[in-house]
Amino acid sequence: MTHPAPLAFFNSLTRDIAPFTPIDPDLVRIYSCGPTVYNFAHLGNLRAYVFTDTLRRTLNWKGYAVNHVVNITDVGHLTSDADAGDDKMEAAASAAGRDIWDIAAFYTAAFKADLGALGILSPTLWSVATDHVQDMIAFARTIEDHGAAYRIAGGLYFDTTRVPDYGLLAGARPDETIGRIDAVAGKRNPADFALWRASPVGERRQMEWLSPWGPGAPGWHLECSVMSLKYLGKQFDIHTGGIDHREIHHVNEIAQNQAFTCSAETGANLWMHNNFLVDRGGKMSKSKGDFATLASLVDRGVPPLAYRLLCLASHYRSELEFSPDSLGAALTRLKRIVAGVTLLRDQAGAADWIRAVAEAGDSRGAATRYQRDLIEVGLSAPARALLARFDAAVAADLMTPQALPVLEDAIAAKVIPAQERLRLVASMDLVLGLGLLTLDRRALSLRPADAALDDAAVETLLAERTAARAARDFAASDAIRDQLASAGVEVMDGDPARWEWRARLTE
Ligand code: AMP
Ligand code: ZN
Numbered sequence: 001m002t003h004p005a006p007l008a009f010f011n012s013l014t015r016d017i018a019p020f021t022p023i024d025p026d027l028v029r030i031y032s033c034g035p036t037v038y039n040f041a042h043l044g045n046l047r048a049y050v051f052t053d054t055l056r057r058t059l060n061w062k063g064y065a066v067n068h069v070v071n072i073t074d075v076g077h078l079t080s081d082a083d084a085g086d087d088k089m090e091a092a093a094s095a096a097g098r099d100i101w102d103i104a105a106f107y108t109a110a111f112k113a114d115l116g117a118l119g120i121l122s123p124t125l126w127s128v129a130t131d132h133v134q135d136m137i138a139f140a141r142t143i144e145d146h147g148a149a150y151r152i153a154g155g156l157y158f159d160t161t162r163v164p165d166y167g168l169l170a171g172a173r174p175d176e177t178i179g180r181i182d183a184v185a186g187k188r189n190p191a192d193f194a195l196w197r198a199s200p201v202g203e204r205r206q207m208e209w210l211s212p213w214g215p216g217a218p219g220w221h222l223e224c225s226v227m228s229l230k231y232l233g234k235q236f237d238i239h240t241g242g243i244d245h246r247e248i249h250h251v252n253e254i255a256q257n258q259a260f261t262c263s264a265e266t267g268a269n270l271w272m273h274n275n276f277l278v279d280r281g282g283k284m285s286k287s288k289g290d291f292a293t294l295a296s297l298v299d300r301g302v303p304p305l306a307y308r309l310l311c312l313a314s315h316y317r318s319e320l321e322f323s324p325d326s327l328g329a330a331l332t333r334l335k336r337i338v339a340g341v342t343l344l345r346d347q348a349g350a351a352d353w354i355r356a357v358a359e360a361g362d363s364r365g366a367a368t369r370y371q372r373d374l375i376e377v378g379l380s381a382p383a384r385a386l387l388a389r390f391d392a393a394v395a396a397d398l399m400t401p402q403a404l405p406v407l408e409d410a411i412a413a414k415v416i417p418a419q420e421r422l423r424l425v426a427s428m429d430l431v432l433g434l435g436l437l438t439l440d441r442r443a444l445s446l447r448p449a450d451a452a453l454d455d456a457a458v459e460t461l462l463a464e465r466t467a468a469r470a471a472r473d474f475a476a477s478d479a480i481r482d483q484l485a486s487a488g489v490e491v492m493d494g495d496p497a498r499w500e501w502r503a504r505l506t507e
Contacts, residue, residue, distance in 0.1 A: 003062055005388070005395035009238075010317060012246050012271040013169055017397055022237050023269065028064045029236035030056065031228040031268065032123070033245055036073040037107035038092035041114055042291035043307060043322060044277035044284035048242045050311040051274040051398075053120040055240065057431045058394050060368035069231045070123040072111075074104040074130050075207050077220045087217065093206055100206040104130075114294045117304040119433040125231055129223040132230070133209050136218040139226045139260060140195040148259035152186030155198035156213045160191045163255045164264065167191070169271060170247045193252055194219035221252040225260065225267065228253075234261055239268035244283075246273045274316045284322065292322065301448035305434055306331040312400040312432060334434070335444055340411035341425055341436050347418035354437050357426055368430055375426045383420045386410045390428050400432070407432065452487035462491070 007020040022028045032052045035041050056066050078085045093100035108128075115122070140156055143149045148162040160166045184194075198216040199205050208215050228236065234257075241250060250271060257267035276283045284291055294304050310330035314320045345354070357375055379387065386406055393402035410416070410424040422437075429436045447455050461480050468476040481491050 003387075003391045003395075005391045007058075007062055007395045008397055009270055009272060010397050011269075012250075012273050013266065015171070020270070022064060023235065026063075026065055028059050028066045028238065029232040030066060030068045030238045030240065031224070031232055031236065032068065032070045032239075033224055033241035033249065034071040034073060034126075035107075035111050036077040036088055037104045037111060038077075038088045039107060040293045040295070041111050042284050042293060043297075044242070044291075046114060046118060046294060046307070047277045047311050047316075047320065048240070048274050049115055049120050050118060050308055051316040052240050053118075053433055054312065054316070054398055054400060054431065055238070055272070056121060057368075057433055058398060061372060061427075061431045062395070063369050066124070067232065068121075068123040069125045069127055069227065071223060071227050072104075072108055072126060072128045073220065073223065074108070074128060075133075075217050075223075087205070087207075089207065090205055114304075117294060118308050119305060119435050121433075127227040127231060129218075129227075130207065132223060132227055133218060135226045135230060136222045137196075137209075137211050139229075139256075140218070140222060141212060143195060143256060143259045146259055146262060149195055150188065151213060152184070153198070154184045154186065155194050155216055155219075156196040157184075157187060157192045158195050158219075158252070158255065158259070160189050160193075160255060163258045166255055167251050169254055169266075170251050193221060195222055195256075221249055221256060224249070225253050225256040228267060229257070229260075234267070235265050236268050238270045238272055240272045240274075243273040243275050246271070275319050277320050277322050279322045297327070298446060299449040301446045301451070302327060302331055303334075303444050303446055305439070306334050306444075308434060309334045309337075309404075313404060315401055316398055331444075335441065337408065337411065337434070337436065338439050338441055338444060340408075341422070342440060344411065344418050344422045344425065345437075348422045350419065350422055353419075353422075354426075357437065372427055372430055375423050375430075379420060379423065380416065382413065383410075383416050383424055386413065386416075386424055387427065390431075394431055403428070403431070448488060451489070453484070453489065458484065458487075458489055465491070 008017050009020050010017045030052070032049070035045055052068075052070075056068055059066050075087070075089060077088045089100055089104065093103050096103065112122075140149065143158065144151075144156060149156050149158050151157075195218070196211055196213045196216055197219055198214040199208055205217060207217055209217065228239065239250065239253075254266045258264060278284065279292070294307065297304065297307060306327065307330070310322075310327055311320065313330060313333070345351075357371060376387070386409060390403050390406040390410075393399040393406060396402075407425065407428045410421055410428065413421060416424075425436050445455060447453075453461070461484055465477050465480040468474075468480065484491055
């Protein structure tokens, strides 16, 4: 057994790390709160999905199949998570003067493209909130029948005093909920929230459905209770989201689940939350307007996988600071790794083997297990020792910051034959998702959108400069370096990764 380290995860419910045992022996069921599709995802949002992808890949690598459901929120999410403000989708549609369904389709496609660029596996199922409104109505009726909801002019509201231990997940004290009082007339308790939001009399929303509580739209928290129950069952293994969801959204999901099932079961055994991506202004958020997207990185010449590496280099439960410096360091590190793997590929003459491994795998757990076994068969003792270190790191609540140096050690371990080192890289990359078997340096040299020169022109100038240096014409060589610098291209002589140039990152 090459992956013996026992898996353990931090559970936000108990605020503790505990050994992980799935409900079914071979299949892990995971639900991840997905994006609200009224705008592009920002890099903070994408951190949440790099985290869930790492979780899922680790489970696959450890031998489990995974049933992973991710929702698309295209209705109901208000500008404040705490049950106040406008519907984000409606607000975006009216601000842009566009059809709300077009907005949802456009940003859903953009989100999926971002995930693809980051090497994030597609979930087993995308579930779209507006496809499940009838299910939500039925669910809310049951909660009402169980006496945990009340009708007011504003719609149907959940009575948070009807579930024991409301707010346990957030660790909230009663006085912390006071700030959530808003202007909804008839609301009984500050923390109560809408299950159904009735359209104001005389107003029509773009998205509107008939219900026992009048025309309107479902409350945001309802969709995740309903879709996780429908596709994963009453009690499944892991529910994920960003740490903001630990305070309100998941608290309310748990309350709904308990009122629906008339039990103390929360819906998931484990609630896992990634910490925030922050920049100088604090938590990155779409509502702040000027936010960083994956496309904005590409425009600056940074390949998306450098951002993936930045995420992996910090633990998912730590805050991660985003800056041109931290991103630049991640890009340089990725280039070094790729340069090292490229050398191994050349030395190992491994093209056929790489193809076989790639063909053996797809995104399902069973295939990953097969792929992993194919990669690891017959590894020598020193190689297996590196794998064991890697295993210990990722099994301990996904300690990717400790796993990455093991990858780098494996690439550099001269005592291990190149072919075996490449196989170590291949196995570790099943968890890291950087695409290291096929990634090459060309793919990492992106041209910034505002660059004065294209890649071919840069390469031509570099060739001329190399020729000038060979002819000891240093004046000409320096002139070319200056010309490149003024076009935002930095020449890197003697770079250990043998990378000749890079685009300078700007704010
Ligand atoms: P949203 O599109 O707002 O529904 O959020 C999608 C996911 O991103 C959720 O899991 C959020 O908790 C998460 N999220 C939002 N902002 C950040 C941030 N700055 N850093 C990390 N995760 C975030
Ligand atoms: Zn959710």
